[in-house]
Amino acid sequence: MAPPLQDDKGATELGLITVLITNGFRLEDKYFVDELQSYSLNGVNFSMKAGDPLLHAELTRTKISTFNTVLNGIRNLANSNIRFEVTTIANTCVLDHMDKICQIAIDNGAKKFSIDFCSVSFKDSKPSSAYMPDPAEVINAIVSQYPAMDRAASGGFHLAQSLPTCLWPAEFLAQLEAKNQIEYGCHVMTREGLVFDHSGQLLICNHLHDFPLGQIGVNFTDAASFTQFWQSSEISEYYDQINTYPAQRCINCQTYTKCGGGCPLLWFVYNPENITREEETK
Ligand code: SF4
Structure with missing residues (x-):
């Protein structure tokens, strides 16, 4: 039996949006999900780390059986009235099969699937690009797997875009914008979130x-x-x-208010002058 949850009504009454971001392990417990349902949570963001048991065990340093725990968690959420989406992080380990992860999430009851980006991590205050694919590889993988993911999710696909906008094919972003499937930047740009x-x-x-x-x-x-x-x-x-222009060409770029120059953490491992593109500044 899950321990009682803290009452979050204070946050909701203050008009704050409360979202649980989770690896989903606890959500295999149906009682926990039932209890979660009784609180005024706005939604759950379920982070699915891989599309097969072996890789999932390796990445999460858990047992192979934990993959089933995750699938049970998705099913429990799907059988509740909690709004949720399954997210995967576009890292080097899953880049070539994000469409497979999407299909598994949908087959187990998810209605929405989103992709987030692997960014810089810090160890002993030093930046590390471990698991970060090259931005061009991420973009190619997402663009090529998008039709399958969009089809599987029946349009419930979503991209949390935090790379420099000028690196993407403009027509692809326009397609996602027209379908309301993309969001740019993050709370750091707007100072609207607290962590x-x-x-x-x-x-x-x-x-x-x-x-x-x-x-x-x-x-x-x-x-x-x-x-x-x-x-x-x-x-x-x-x-x-942290919100300064990363590259000289961003200063006069018409896309800056939307793009913000991409996630500022990228510039701990990349030179923005080298990877952003001049043509977007016209
Ligand atoms: S030039 Fe800078 S602001 Fe413009 S799209 Fe590229 S990264 Fe974003």
Whole structure:
């Protein structure tokens, strides 16, 4: 039996959107899903790591049987009234079979399937591009597998686009925009989201756990002190630094407000002057 969940009505009453991002292991427990249903969660983002048991076990460092745990979790969600989508991360291990992962998710009850991008991780404060495919390879894989994924999901496909927009075939992005299947940028660009880790540290994004902005109980203790901290010039300067134009050509680019120059973390491992394209700045 799952332990009781914290009541999240406070967040909902404040108008916040609450989404559970999960590897889905707990969702095999039907009682847990039933209990989740009784809370005012806006949705679940179910991260599916691979499309076969062996690779899933290798990537998650779990048993081969865990793949079935994941499929049971998708089925339990599909049998509940919780809104959810299954997401896979376009990393080097799954790049050639994201369409297969999509089909498995749909076959087990998902109605929506999305792709997110593998970005820079940090170990001992050093950036690492482990598991990150070259941006051009990611784009080729998504463009070539899109028809199968869109068909499998009956149009319920979604792309969280965070690469430089100028790297994509323009007609492909236009196609997704026309079908409302694409979203650009992230909460870092707009400062509309907050990320807290398990120890109460406030992060710019969940990749930047080595560089917390502040800590509950140290930098703020209640809504008033948090607001003061969040609106301080020190925090604004962090965001200004991370949201600067990555390449000279982005300054006059008409697409900048949509693209934002791509995920700023990319520039820890790539030179933006080399990978962005001049033609998009016309
Ligand atoms: S030139 Fe810069 S702003 Fe324009 S599409 Fe490319 S990365 Fe985005």
